[in-house]
Amino acid sequence: MRFDFEAPSTYDAFDGATNVFLVRPPAMVRVWTSIFPALDAAERRGVEHVVFLSLLGAEQNPLVPHRWIEWKLRRSGMDWTFLRPNFFMQNLATTHRADLRDRNEIYVPAGRGRTSFIDARDVAAVGVRALTEAGHRNAAYALTGDEALSYAEVAARFSEVLGREIRYANPSVLAFFRRMRGQGHPWPFMLVMTGIYLTARVGLAATVTDDLRRVLGRAPTSMRAFVRDYRSCWTPGPKC
Numbered sequence: 001m002r003f004d005f006e007a008p009s010t011y012d013a014f015d016g017a018t019n020v021f022l023v024r025p026p027a028m029v030r031v032w033t034s035i036f037p038a039l040d041a042a043e044r045r046g047v048e049h050v051v052f053l054s055l056l057g058a059e060q061n062p063l064v065p066h067r068w069i070e071w072k073l074r075r076s077g078m079d080w081t082f083l084r085p086n087f088f089m090q091n092l093a094t095t096h097r098a099d100l101r102d103r104n105e106i107y108v109p110a111g112r113g114r115t116s117f118i119d120a121r122d123v124a125a126v127g128v129r130a131l132t133e134a135g136h137r138n139a140a141y142a143l144t145g146d147e148a149l150s151y152a153e154v155a156a157r158f159s160e161v162l163g164r165e166i167r168y169a170n171p172s173v174l175a176f177f178r179r180m181r182g183q184g185h186p187w188p189f190m191l192v193m194t195g196i197y198l199t200a201r202v203g204l205a206a207t208v209t210d211d212l213r214r215v216l217g218r219a220p221t222s223m224r225a226f227v228r229d230y231r232s233c234w235t236p237g238p239k240c
Helices: 008-014 035-044 065-074 089-093 097-103 120-132 151-162 173-182 187-201 211-216 223-229
Strands: 019-022 049-053 079-085 139-143
Touching (some): 008 035, 019 035, 035 065, 049 120, 120 211
């Protein structure tokens, strides 16, 4: 069924649904006028439970839209589950794919900061549990990997699995910004990306929790396993 947050005529997609998995489109910053009306419609049409893909630390950061969506859901008549993941490993296979494949480098201004990377597939597995099992309503899960790695350590794991040297360039914030500008990225995207890596640079992305292990009954996917599974992304040939 067609659904558009900003087209109320499509809200009949909620009819007959009791559970919803909510992902905020990245371009939607004014959630009061885009996301909130859809959530109101979902509640009116009988939705009982919303599993929301939020952000690690959203509950403490009033600057991110995720914080206000959580606020809205807490005040609704629906049950909720908040998935708060850290930085997706898959960003290394998408946003940073060309640097790794063509230049054998990771080019982000994270300094020596550490990040508890998580595989998006693990986040999806927790989402499935939250939607289909009892015991997850009105709960928030901080989802991280089992270890917090510096980008130099990430580069070492890539080198080990791919069998070629991958280096961490460790650029300055200004150099990173200039490269992104040279690649033609829009200003809002550049600002968001720079903010993400500054968070890691100052040590705010290093949190490690056991929430994923408790929900899934297994360890999170390791960085080495992720690189093995996606290795075709960083070698010449078809897209991964």
